[in-house]
Amino acid sequence: MKAKTQSPVLWPLLGLAALVLLNAVHDIGFLKITLLDGHLYGVPIDILTQGSRTMLVALGMTLVIATGGVDLSVGSVVAITGAVCAVLLQGGHSLALTLAAALGAGVVAGSANGLLVARLGVQPIVATLILMVAGRGLAQLIVDGQVIIIKNSAFEYLANGFVLGLPVAPLLVAGLFLTTHFALRRTALGLFIEAVGDNETASRFAGLAAARIKALAYIFCGACAGLAGVLAAANIRAADAYRAGENMELDAIFAVVVGGTALSGGRFSILGTAVGALLIQTLTTTMYNLGVSPAIAPVPKALLIIGVSLLQSDKVGRWLGGFFGKKAAT
């Protein structure tokens, strides 16, 4: 029990290791990384590149879930910012303006959620459901129902480029993860978030601006989703308002839960989320490698999430605790 609380990253790491091992046994080429034209290629690199968007969305989601909430609208925000990017770039605007506008759209979306949840006290699932429903419609309105092709090499570089032989997108996301981790754990901010998630009333009595902290978590989540929208659009060089970010909220929530952040709020693990997101992406890639039809791929994901949430539930925890306790006694 102690080990579990001490290292939330342990379980997802073990799961990830098991998955990688399974792949390596099936096909040793899975682990192979080659250097081609000074760039690194290989399945692990693919997992990092393809998983970077989920990781980014999951990063924002971690903080929202830590405050005891959830944000269902991230997939729609991804579609909105992708649409904003496409329309602005098509209109001949500069890359800097486009990125600023996309990030701004994410922040506005997050603020709307934050306003509803923190100021008006609407249940998080309900509040973010509104933007989840309306957001995709807005995205389609922005691109007028078309799939807009983006022709901008600098924009595309964000998702598919390499720097010093390493892919850009994962580096960007890793940087954000580390920055967030240190910004939260080296200051009291992380503790504030956990306090609000654990007991909002108590945290307010302790002098925390609970509503503001909650709102900030949603804004941060919106910004992360906005950035992920940029990466998604850059990756496929197009804005697809219908499909972009589809089911991304689910993958992000899964990554957060698998990474050891409690859905009830009150504690979080940024690094756990990173490992959780990698685990989800590796699972998806494993399905491809093992020749499982993509249509059935959601099933193992569902089983994984049921298993993990059962492990986290009190009842099973007590049962396991008793089991191990007895073992230790004999």
Add this chain to the structure above:
Amino acid sequence: MNKAKAYFSHQLPLIVTAAIFALLFATASHFYDGFFSARVFISLLSENAFLGIAAVGMTLVIFSGGIDLSVGAVIGFTSILTATLIEKHQVAPGLAWTLGLAAGSALGAGMGSLIHSYRLPPFLITLAGMFLARGAGFWISTDSVGINHALYGKISAYEWVFGSVAIPAGALFLVAVILTGWVVAHHTRFGRTLLAIGGNEQSALLMGLPIGPAKIGVYTMNGFCAALAGIVATLYTGSGNPSMGIGLELDAIAIVVIGGTLLTGGRGHMLGTLLGVLIFGTIQAAILFDGRLSSWWMRIVVGALLLVFILLQRFFLRRKSG
């Protein structure tokens, strides 16, 4: 006098919803020729029959303070299951429907048991259920399967002629399910237990209400409703399709909330859900009648309505407690 006032304030959300429907329908009738007719009104129900049936089950789940995101996937699964059984394995439609309903109920019961016994968040477990059902549906078949059974043609061609109005089978199904749901929700012990759980689970437990059976029961019932919706969908489209009902759970939740049911549970009315279906259908029909508006306006308008209703609910609740 006081009693009448209390009754009025209790039914206020329902009255507001009815007023909004009347307003929307009147506005659409004013702008579009031929909108104001019994035919259009009936089509509001028949076009949304399977969505409405799913919304009835969802209403009960939301009464209990829960949520079920798996209904869309269950609709897809049931539709492809019954279609495959009937077409590929020559199973009699009655038996195929029974199997489909049993599968949907079993999934619901499983999710309900997990939610109740292990105190897991409903939205997470039903999300997993959604993945399971969708995966299982695509596992049966990735393509749409057409149904050419004689009984199917008979049922989908059936119309109940009432004076000069012909009511198709889909609308009849929906009305029957809503009436059944109304009886279950407001005239049985089970329905009252659900509302009590949604209001305050702890108090309901202390009152000695059977919380476990009620919670597991309501998810089972919702699984049944979703499966029924899937079967009605096969009647409506004459085929089964594993990708049917993607995102339908959101529409169903929106309909329930627009119908004046509190999303936190504990308060609401089944007839509100009927009005919710009518409002949803009116917006859809108006966009179709207009022809200039694109289909994505539907999502935006529904989102805006959701926002209005949720803010109204907040307002009423604050005033009550404050």
